[in-house]
Amino acid sequence: MDHLQKSNVSASPFVFSKTWKIGTLVYTSAGLVSLCFWLLWGDFAWNMKERAVTPMAQLILKQLNASDLMVGLLVGSLPAAIGFFLGPVIGVMSDRHRGRWGRRIPFIFIPIPFITISMLGIAFAQVMAHFFHSHLGPFSPGESVLIFVTFGFFWTVFEVATVVANTVFGGLINDVVPSEVIGKFFGLFRAVSLIAGIIFNFWLMGKAEAYTTEIFVVIGIFCGAGMLLMCWKVKEGGYPSAHAVHHADGRNFFESSKSYIKECYSDSYYLWIFVAMALGNMAAAPVNSFCIFYAKSLGIEMDLYGKYIALTFVVSLFLSYFLGMLADRFHPLRVGMISIFFYMIMMLWGGVYALDKETFTIAFLAHGILSGTYFTCTASLAQRLFPKEKFGQLASAGGILGGLSYVVLPPLIGKLLDMTGHVYRYTFIFSGLISFLTLFSFLIVYRKFKKLGDFRHYSPPLE
Numbered sequence: 001m002d003h004l005q006k007s008n009v010s011a012s013p014f015v016f017s018k019t020w021k022i023g024t025l026v027y028t029s030a031g032l033v034s035l036c037f038w039l040l041w042g043d044f045a046w047n048m049k050e051r052a053v054t055p056m057a058q059l060i061l062k063q064l065n066a067s068d069l070m071v072g073l074l075v076g077s078l079p080a081a082i083g084f085f086l087g088p089v090i091g092v093m094s095d096r097h098r099g100r101w102g103r104r105i106p107f108i109f110i111p112i113p114f115i116t117i118s119m120l121g122i123a124f125a126q127v128m129a130h131f132f133h134s135h136l137g138p139f140s141p142g143e144s145v146l147i148f149v150t151f152g153f154f155w156t157v158f159e160v161a162t163v164v165a166n167t168v169f170g171g172l173i174n175d176v177v178p179s180e181v182i183g184k185f186f187g188l189f190r191a192v193s194l195i196a197g198i199i200f201n202f203w204l205m206g207k208a209e210a211y212t213t214e215i216f217v218v219i220g221i222f223c224g225a226g227m228l229l230m231c232w233k234v235k236e237g238g239y240p241s242a243h244a245v246h247h248a249d250g251r252n253f254f255e256s257s258k259s260y261i262k263e264c265y266s267d268s269y270y271l272w273i274f275v276a277m278a279l280g281n282m283a284a285a286p287v288n289s290f291c292i293f294y295a296k297s298l299g300i301e302m303d304l305y306g307k308y309i310a311l312t313f314v315v316s317l318f319l320s321y322f323l324g325m326l327a328d329r330f331h332p333l334r335v336g337m338i339s340i341f342f343y344m345i346m347m348l349w350g351g352v353y354a355l356d357k358e359t360f361t362i363a364f365l366a367h368g369i370l371s372g373t374y375f376t377c378t379a380s381l382a383q384r385l386f387p388k389e390k391f392g393q394l395a396s397a398g399g400i401l402g403g404l405s406y407v408v409l410p411p412l413i414g415k416l417l418d419m420t421g422h423v424y425r426y427t428f429i430f431s432g433l434i435s436f437l438t439l440f441s442f443l444i445v446y447r448k449f450k451k452l453g454d455f456r457h458y459s460p461p462l463e
Contacts (some may be wrong), residue, residue, distance in 0.1 A: 010086035010264015014411050018176040025237035027178065035176060036185065039234040040192045045226020046169075047196035049115070052219050057122075057155070058292055059302075063209070064147060068290065068414035068422065071429045074152065076410025078288055079159045083167070084403030086160065090167040091396025099253045101237030104172035109231045111161035112224050118161065119220030121154030158187070165227070167399070171392045175236060183332070186249060186379035194313040194320060194372070201313065205306025264397035267461055269448045273385055276441035280378065282409055283438055284371040286430035287347070289410050290417060291364060294424030298357050302380065308361065312368025316376065323376040331455050333385070336378040337442045343370040344435035351429030363428055385458045386451075 016073065020027045027035060050420065056076060061071050090107060097103040121128075177185050179329035204215055265271055295305045326335050345364075350363025382406050386394045413430055 009435070020180065022176065022178045023237045023239070026174060032178075032181070033405065034233065036188065038230050039173065039177075039185070040188060042234075043189050044192045044196055044228025046165075048219050048226075049223040050120070050193075050201065051197045051200045052204070052208075052215060053158075053294060054288075056212060056215065058289075059209055060212060062293070064144065064151075068286050068417045069411055070414075072289060072410035072412075072414030074155060075328060076285070076414075077407045078156065079163065080403045080410075080427040081459070082156075083163045084400055084407060086163050086394040087399040087403060088260065088393075089166045089437070090164050091150045091171070091392040091399070094171055095390065095392035098239060102172075102175075103239060104168045105231050105234070105236060106173060108165045108172065109228065112227045112231075114161035115165070115227075116218075116220045116224035117295070118154045118158035119216050119222060119223075122151060122158065123216035123220070125154060127151040127213075139447055140446030140462060145153050153159065163211040167396060168392065170236070170382065172236070172410040174388065174391050176234065176240075182383055183380050184321070187321045187376060188284030190324070190372075190376040191317050191320040194317040197313040198310045198317070201306040201308035205302025205309070205336055208306075209302065211450045221339075233460060237300055243311070260393070260397075266346045267345075269445070269452070269461060270386075270394060270397070272441060272445045272448065274398040274401045276438060276445050277381065277398055278405050278432055279438040280336070280374065281402055281435045281443055283340065283343065283347075283374070284367065284407060285406070286366075286434070287367050287371075287415050288426050289413065290424055291367075293422070294360065295364075296415050296422060297422065298360055300357060300360075308364060309368060312365055312372060314367050316372035319373065320376050323373060324379075327380055331384065332378045332381040333442065333446060333449060334455075336381060337376060339374040339377050340435050340438050340442070341371065343367075344432050344439060345372055346370055347428045347432035347435060349428075350359040350368075351407075351425060351432055354425050354428055360424065367407070367428070367431070384458075438457060 018029060058071055061074065066074075081410040094103055095109050097105060097106065101109070117358055126147055127461075128151045129143055129310070132146050133140045133143040173182070173185065173189075208215060265274075292302075292305065295308075296302070297352070305337055323335070344367040346363065348361075350366065354360045382395055382398070383391070413427065417424065452461070
């Protein structure tokens with residue numbers, strides 16, 4: 001790409017005088033705008049998938065009379081379990097990979113066709129189950145069982161491919177976006193994610209139950225095409241020799257695992273970062289996983305429910321770039337702690353007072369806006385706290401704790417809701433309690449962060 005240059009090539013003085021550098025990459029202003037456009041395009045395609053698949057899968061499973069425990073297992077625990085085992089492997093492989101297409105792009109490009117194919121499989125799961133049932137005759141275990149099996153198979157393929165691509169996407173951003181503007185970039189990424197959410201929830205959520213197949217097909221194809229185009233347009237620079245990070249090569253599995261555990265979990269600073277980020281990511285999970293059923297139990301139509309979500313996204317959209325600027329100026333650690341505090345207060349309020357449509361609406365809108373604020377404020381936190389040399393490795397190590405928590409949390413909450421007769425108001429209390437633990441953990445991280453140079457002279461430990 002003519003706007004992207006290696007470090008040994010000077011920028012043309014006839015185009016733009018200011019340049020931005022990261023590694024061997026040098027961007028002119030035009031180059032930075034082009035990079036931003038293609039990353040945002042890929043992020044938009046990706047988030048159309050992310051915003052649509054989970055709520056639609058929840059509705060499909062409820063149509064099949066699945067329990068809250070089953071919903072928690074398939075929609076919550078299964079993706080987390082896959083990430084728990086696969087994420088660290090992909091993260092380390094990506095850090096160590098050196099190839100003509102870079103060290104991140106191949107791990108995004110390869111899974112994309114599987115994501116599209118699996119979404120088409122989910123879309124036609126009931127059609128295929130009916131076909132198998134009619135042809136198996138007396139050997140069929142039943143059409144409903146075949147629907148669950150078909151859905152489960154394609155859902156597993158979908159989640160495996162999603163975990164692989166998602167594991168390294170943050171690493172790609174960390175490698176190609178200059179650190180001076182990374183907070184603003186993540187603010188824009190958040191804005192694009194919100195726009196995707198607005199489109200789905202405002203126009204499509206009310207039609208999700210009636211047009212499930214069509215929506216899955218269109219979004220699956222759009223996501224695949226958009227992500228592949230991003231992979232083609234975004235170029236990675238050169239990287240230092242991988243020799244320094246290949247020190248474990250030639251060791252057996254147990255030695256390599258021991259080395260990985262020691263490097264990632266022996267430093268209490270990184271361990272507390274992992275805990276705080278895992279808890280922060282989980283804080284909204286109880287409400288996100290089951291609030292759609294609370295809305296239905298209160299008689300709220302799915303079209304109105306979708307518009308509630310769209311409204312929270314519109315508010316978050318107007319805030320996103322401003323919050324990204326705050327993260328750049330005051331650091332995502334600081335603004336993240338403030339946002340999770342207010343989220344905690346409102347979720348505990350909702351757990352006590354969200355008893356009817358009106359109070360549910362207040363609590364639900366507060367959940368959407370404040371959780372969005374937290375995620376926007378902390379979007380660049382890992383990039384600001386982890387060393388670039390081991391970003392993928394440390395990010396995957398944090399993902400292990402987060403994945404393990406997600407394996408346990410959704411089915412646990414689902415089981416509790418089944419036992420309480422589906423009192424979905426308790427999901428607000430669960431989110432509030434997890435937010436309290438998140439804030440406590442971040443306070444410990446903040447104290448250690450200040451000892452490592454604080455905001456101006458921060459130097460992350462490498463060993």
